[in-house]
Amino acid sequence: MNYELAIIGAGPAGYSATIYAVRAGIKTVLLEKGFGGGLAAISPNIENYPGFESISGIDLTEKMKAHVSKYSNDIHYNVEVKKIKKDKDIFIIEANTTSQLAELIAKKTGIMIPKQNRLLKYDVRPFTKSEVFRWIYRI
Numbered sequence: 750m751n752y753e754l755a756i757i758g759a760g761p762a763g764y765s766a767t768i769y770a771v772r773a774g775i776k777t778v779l780l781e782k783g784f785g786g787g788l789a790a791i792s793p794n795i796e797n798y799p800g801f802e803s804i805s806g807i808d809l810t811e812k813m814k815a816h817v818s819k820y821s822n823d824i825h826y827n828v829e830v831k832k833i834k835k836d837k838d839i840f841i842i843e844a845n846t847t848s849q850l851a852e853l854i855a856k857k858t859g860i861m862i863p864k865q866n867r868l869l870k871y872d873v874r875p876f877t878k879s880e881v882f883r884w885i886y887r888i
């Protein structure tokens with residue numbers, strides 16, 4: 750399957766990036782090794798997230814999940830990215846699944862990896878949430 754952009758990790762940064770990328774008309778896939786929400790989902794209490802003085806991490810990230818799913822059906826949970834290979838301007842992503850998602854090709858715009866991800870030996874680098882926004886608007 751071919752995409753213009755693959756976002757790895759459905760934490761708050763990955764969800765935000767997906768919403769903005771899809772709204773910008775970029776063919777995007779979001780891959781998440783767990784159930785989504787990232788570190789925020791396992792936090793018992795998130796305080797001072799704008800709009801919420803205090804909310805449990807799982808409640809907040811379920812709202813994020815519902816929000817992003819209005820924009821994209823191409824969000825895949827329980828898919829762990831194992832390897833990223835770069836061939837000229839094409840990235841080939843290999844994951845721990847035997848489905849068609851085992852090999853994805855992200856063309857043109859490349860790959861985003863939220864900062865906690867550790868696939869750094871590949872030709873990609875982690876993005877902070879604010880960089881994600883800057884990066885999307887640059888396209």
Ligand SMILES: Cc1cc2nc3c(=O)[nH]c(=O)nc-3n(C[C@H](O)[C@H](O)[C@H](O)COP(=O)(O)OP(=O)(O)OC[C@H]3O[C@@H](n4cnc5c(N)ncnc54)[C@H](O)[C@@H]3O)c2cc1C
Nearest residue numbers: 758760761762781782787788789792795796829830863865
């Ligand atoms: C206990 C606790 C309390 C916190 N309290 C607050 C608070 O009150 N307010 C606040 O603003 N912040 C709080 N935070 C911080 C907040 O949770 C993080 O800043 C936020 O989750 C970072 O989001 P992220 O999307 O950048 O990364 P993450 O949340 O780390 O998400 C990264 C995602 O990538 C996925 N992933 C990693 N590797 C792969 C792979 N190879 N293939 C596929 N998927 C992969 C992970 O499963 C994860 O879902 C708290 C964090 C914790 C742990």
